[in-house]
Amino acid sequence: MSDLEKVNGLGPKTIKKLNDLSINSIEDLLLCFPKSYKIQKKTPIEQVKINQVVSIDVEVLSKATIFFFRKNLSKLTFKAQSQGQSFRIDIFNRHYLSSQIYPSVKLVVTGRFKERFNAFTASDIVLEKNYEEGIIAQYQLGDINDGRIKKVIHQLLIDNILINETLPKELLVSRKLEPINQLIRYIHIPNDEMELSRAIYRLKYEELILFALRIELIKGLQKSSQSFIKHYNIDLVKDFIKEIGFELTKGQKEATNEIFRDLRSSKQMNRLLQGDVGSGKTIVAVLASLAVVSAKSQVAIMAPTLVLAHQHYLVFEKYLKTYNVNIALLTSESPAKEKRQILSDISNHKIDIIIGTHALIQENIEFLNLGLAIIDEQHRFGVEQRKKLRQKGYYPDLLLMSATPIPRSLAISIFESSDISQITEKPLGRKSIITKVYEYSQIKSIYQLIRLEINLNHQVYVVCPLIEESQNSNRFSTEEVYQLLSKKFDPNLMDILHGKLSDKDKIKILNRFQKNQIKILVSTSLIEVGVHVDNATTMLIMNANTFGLAQLHQLRGRIGRSDLQSYCCLIVDDGLEDLDRLSILENTDDGFKISEYDLKLRGPGEVFGNNQAGVPKFNFANLIEDEALLKNALKDAQKIISSEDKKSKELYDKVFQTIESYHLD
Ligand code: ADP
Ligand code: MG
Numbered sequence: 001m002s003d004l005e006k007v008n009g010l011g012p013k014t015i016k017k018l019n020d021l022s023i024n025s026i027e028d029l030l031l032c033f034p035k036s037y038k039i040q041k042k043t044p045i046e047q048v049k050i051n052q053v054v055s056i057d058v059e060v061l062s063k064a065t066i067f068f069f070r071k072n073l074s075k076l077t078f079k080a081q082s083q084g085q086s087f088r089i090d091i092f093n094r095h096y097l098s099s100q101i102y103p104s105v106k107l108v109v110t111g112r113f114k115e116r117f118n119a120f121t122a123s124d125i126v127l128e129k130n131y132e133e134g135i136i137a138q139y140q141l142g143d144i145n146d147g148r149i150k151k152v153i154h155q156l157l158i159d160n161i162l163i164n165e166t167l168p169k170e171l172l173v174s175r176k177l178e179p180i181n182q183l184i185r186y187i188h189i190p191n192d193e194m195e196l197s198r199a200i201y202r203l204k205y206e207e208l209i210l211f212a213l214r215i216e217l218i219k220g221l222q223k224s225s226q227s228f229i230k231h232y233n234i235d236l237v238k239d240f241i242k243e244i245g246f247e248l249t250k251g252q253k254e255a256t257n258e259i260f261r262d263l264r265s266s267k268q269m270n271r272l273l274q275g276d277v278g279s280g281k282t283i284v285a286v287l288a289s290l291a292v293v294s295a296k297s298q299v300a301i302m303a304p305t306l307v308l309a310h311q312h313y314l315v316f317e318k319y320l321k322t323y324n325v326n327i328a329l330l331t332s333e334s335p336a337k338e339k340r341q342i343l344s345d346i347s348n349h350k351i352d353i354i355i356g357t358h359a360l361i362q363e364n365i366e367f368l369n370l371g372l373a374i375i376d377e378q379h380r381f382g383v384e385q386r387k388k389l390r391q392k393g394y395y396p397d398l399l400l401m402s403a404t405p406i407p408r409s410l411a412i413s414i415f416e417s418s419d420i421s422q423i424t425e426k427p428l429g430r431k432s433i434i435t436k437v438y439e440y441s442q443i444k445s446i447y448q449l450i451r452l453e454i455n456l457n458h459q460v461y462v463v464c465p466l467i468e469e470s471q472n473s474n475r476f477s478t479e480e481v482y483q484l485l486s487k488k489f490d491p492n493l494m495d496i497l498h499g500k501l502s503d504k505d506k507i508k509i510l511n512r513f514q515k516n517q518i519k520i521l522v523s524t525s526l527i528e529v530g531v532h533v534d535n536a537t538t539m540l541i542m543n544a545n546t547f548g549l550a551q552l553h554q555l556r557g558r559i560g561r562s563d564l565q566s567y568c569c570l571i572v573d574d575g576l577e578d579l580d581r582l583s584i585l586e587n588t589d590d591g592f593k594i595s596e597y598d599l600k601l602r603g604p605g606e607v608f609g610n611n612q613a614g615v616p617k618f619n620f621a622n623l624i625e626d627e628a629l630l631k632n633a634l635k636d637a638q639k640i641i642s643s644e645d646k647k648s649k650e651l652y653d654k655v656f657q658t659i660e661s662y663h664l665d
């Protein structure tokens with residue numbers, strides 16, 4: 001029985017809902033903090049500036065008119081006045097409010113005057129009598145009403161229910177953190193912004209100290225696990241480099257040197273190779289593989305999609321054909337007989353390099369001498385999958401490749417690796433992609449661009465968030481967009497690509513696109529990696545705001561792969577508010593900058609997926625903005641690890657249990 005049953009105002013139904021959210025006790029409830037706060041304050045109209053987001057009192061002057069753009073997309077417009085100043089108010093996708101809007105109704109509207117004081121674009125509208133000024137906590141506990149939860153928690157606070165401190169006293173003092181019961185008061189019912197910021201400061205610190213403890217513990221555990229030294233043939237590699245056909249960039253050379261140093265050391269390599277899309281990571285992987293093969297060891301290369309694995313296979317074949325290296329491709333669609341042959345050839349080392357998808361860890365592969373495991377687009381794999389590949393050999397060296405740069409602290413936490421190589425420049429001669437955000441109503445001008453590019457014999461990708469139309473979403477599907485475009489362009493020159501097609505069909509379509517038999521390829525984000533068609537110069541991304549920045553950047557990496565000028569059109573619904581985020585893509589094509597910005601805005605959980613072990617769940621802290629605080633936390637973590645204090649030990653144990661790989665390996 002839980003003590004929640006004793007709480008006034010909580011019935012069995014609500015308790016059940018709370019339990020489903022892992023809130024099982026009064027203490028859990030007190031520690032269930034608001035997800036966000038709204039600071040509600042009205043601004044008198046005479047103080048409002050252009051483009052400033054404000055809430056103002058208005059009186060409605062006219063009935064509302066509704067315009068529909070597409071399915072579920074609408075604009076509601078009416079006239080209003082504030083202090084004798086009259087203007088138009090527009091709000092998107094709230095057509096259901098229309099019946100409540102008629103002359104003399106008093107409202108509070110939130111939004112901004114975008115260009116002039118005669119038109120206000122609202123993001124929110126409430127009846128004046130329902131508007132609550134002050135700091136409003138938002139709990140977002142499923143369908144449990146915020147007011148209900150607040151009432152219950154306030155009563156618990158009035159009853160002075162106390163809970164136990166979790167942080168060592170020393171830390172509270174040295175970092176000037178609020179004690180836990182004070183924190184709880186401030187976070188649930190802040191009297192002012194000062195109290196709220198005191199509370200948030202402690203919560204940020206708490207999140208960062210757990211993260212810092214993880215990092216320090218892993219560093220301590222990184223006992224140099226032994227590996228075989230790879231006695232590679234450096235002359236062979238040097239000859240190969242002369243024949244690649246291009247000069248390696250500075251970053252490629254440095255990364256190669258770092259990897260080669262690891263290969264000839266007796267310490268197991270655990271290196272993350274970061275480089276923007278198109279920076280040329282593959283050739284670095286080819287060099288490392290050739291070296292390992294020349295040292296009489298085998299190499300396994302795992303890629304997240306069949307398309308990419310297939311692409312790598314072609315590249316490796318092309319480069320290493322004349323070097324007497326045996327390369328094979330293994331995917332879940334390889335025919336059974338072929339599969340058996342490949343497995344047997346791997347187990348007696350007839351195959352030097354095996355390239356594949358998840359099949360590499362699913363199938364019963366046994367290597368005779370696995371010396372190097374490479375994982376491309378590593379963020380698409382979970383910790384378990386990476387571990388499984390590693391375990392196919394006796395401490396094989398590990399090379400993880402990624403187009404999304406990760407700060408060092410995160411790399412340690414997620415990959416338990418602090419060895420990072422970075423390729424920061426792109427090969428010479430690439431033109432930067434002209435990127436622009438368009439509202440859907442401007443699509444006609446994009447059709448013109450497509451027409452121009454097709455007339456130049458260039459090709460176009462159109463990326464959609466959905467495969468098929470869906471009842472409860474107004475996002476574009478490949479189906480819908482294909483229909484739309486086939487009214488403007490010859491359907492014989494178009495095709496659709498998505499994940500539900502068989503691998504065979506996917507490759508067939510991509511081959512036709514490669515040969516320029518298809519001009520417009522309507523696709524899901526499936527083309528994100530591994531598709532190389534230099535002649536494709538234009539990309540449309542529908543509902544661009546529904547993708548992450550790093551993903552958009554990766555997607556547009558499919559164009560701009562030659563000396564042709566390329567264009568990326570990010571298409572969003574009309575009237576969308578959060579466009580600032582997308583504008584960074586208009587302004588830079590530096591993936592490192594974009595990734596840092598993304599991380600700052602969305603946090604590591606959103607960017608890398610919370611289901612990856614080691615990705616910290618930050619509700620309050622921000623790795624980029626709170627870097628200074630993290631530095632303090634790292635110092636404190638070292639103290640906690642060596643402290644005898646009971647609370648320090650509890651913290652230490654809590655974190656230690658989350659570090660698994662060292663126990664299981
Ligand atoms: P990514 O880092 O995104 O995996 P790739 O390895 O696929 O990039 O390389 C993109 C393209 O650039 C390939 O066609 C490759 O041959 C080419 N490339 C790589 N390095 C260089 C270089 N130093 N000079 C010129 N072209 C290069
Ligand atoms: Mg790549």
